[in-house]
Amino acid sequence: MNGFFDIPSDLQHSYGGLIAVHMQEALFPVLAGLLLALPVGLLCVHYGWLYAPLLWTSTVLYAIPSIAFFVVLIDYTGLTQLTVMIPLCLYSLVVLVPAVVDGIRSVPEETNAAATAMGIGLARRYFQVQLPIAVPAIMAGLRVATASSISLVSVGALIGNQGGLGNLLTTAQLYGRPRLAVTSVVTTAVLAIVIDALLVLLRRVLTPWQPPSGRAAGRSADVAARTPEGVS
């Protein structure tokens, strides 16, 4: 492990600094993607015809390689972190919009009807009923989007040291120091796992109303709920 944390000075960052840059470039796009996906997902649920073309568009965007995005974006945003983050944000939408839509659609019909019947208006229903119940689905999407974003940031190294830990890969090639590549890959993987664990923890905190053993138990609790009284 000797030299694992030694970073060539031309990267202009310490090991910790690279991690900070990497996280920033990976997480901001997902956050922006989530903020975009929430209203878009709601619109898709409300106007069903919107969903198919939107999903189609975001899938096509996902198919465009990030290099191609960079070529177009560099003219407008230059060799900056923003150029890396814009495609990452668009990529996250392909996971997050369906997650939000599935989450809102997972609200049982009778729950929606009950909300309407109690005089809960549309906006209030979205924020106080549908969104909270959609949290497990949204968090599942968020985990996928975050993990993929953390790994994709490295591509930013191609447009001049904007790839966070990915920069170590180009440097490793440049100086013939393969150990730097190992540092990059291992650190990226550990980051992805740690963030994922944090997201799982966050989901648990946000959804105390879910059966403790997770999604599988959701179904068995449903079965238990239909059995005679006094079970609880």
Next chain:
Amino acid sequence: MAGIERRLIRLRTLVHVIAPRAGKAVPEGFRRLIAIEDVSKRYADGTVAVDRLSLQIPDRSITVLVGPSGCGKTTTLRMINRMIEPSSGTIRVDGEDVRARPVNTLRRSMGYVIQNAGLFQHRTILDNIATVPRLLGWSRQRARERAAELMERVGLDPAMARRYPYQLSGGQQQRVGVARALAADPPILLMDEPFSAVDPVVRRGLQEELLRIQGELGKAIVFVTHDMDEAITVGDRIAVLRTGGRLAQFAAPDEILSSPADPFVEEFLGSDRGIRGLSFLSTRDLELDRSRVFSVGSDLREISGRAPEGVPVLVTDADGRPLGWADPGSWDGDVEALEPHGPVFEVGRDSLRVALDRAVLSPTGQAVGVDGSGKVLGVAGQETVAAAIRSARRRRAADAPQEAPAVKAGR
């Protein structure tokens, strides 16, 4: 624009309060609360869900809408709180058109219970029940106190307050659903197949609970079901709807059972409406035979002297509780050798349907009638019950113009 509208509504409410109510008196002593006047619902594709329906729904009673699927019963219910807008016709609550008030204000003034309860799975039981009071602007503290009070009323353990819906059984969830609907003390309760998704035993318990709560609170309840048995159990009045959304009959349960309006209603009632109608006849006037009841200490010779040979007698313990049947000719006084007497009926409380059922089940053809404390009052054979049925029917026919009995036999 909205301001003007609101002022108009306030004015209308004011007029409503000042206007004399004398013209609205209903002969039965019940106020008409919900008036459905010539209401139809047609969909764009031409389907008619409800066809020119008119119903007067009285206060302080349970009105059941029953019919096969596609008869428009749920549509009718949802038109009352405007979850569905009628194509034509008017619905009035307490004389006021339901369209006069803002829709959410209207809905908050009516409790709504739905199949599978439709609880908010992300909120605790207490907060589920407190939903409408919170919407009405009550403080969290007051809303939760009210919710705790309601948990008790619907028979839920206070320890469940902090639990989430997934931790409750289906029957318990439905109790929460009823408590949630009652939270803001609305005068009207709309129930949309509330007990359809629970098993028969739990359903029976919930129905009895509903009747008990209704006895305490006296709401105007509109209850939708596809189950005629349930309609007869809970309903003070039953509206039978036929496919296509037309009213087939609107009457008290025993009237529907004894004189269905047409072949459709008769078929919908099933093949045993005669037996079911007995639920409405009391065992109060049933003639009970005491000559065949002996307590366990009696002299065996006295028994054989009083009862004819071969006719079984009922042996009771010293307190008068039934032990079993014995043949006086061959019984040697051994309590263990008695033939089990089977289920009994409570005189006055149980209906003739129960008495007849007990007589059919009894090994001797004799139903054992007991009082509230379980002491034997006498026995009644199948013929005796049949005679009681005939005389009750005759009495009923004589009183025909009178309204249905106010209190229905619970069982």
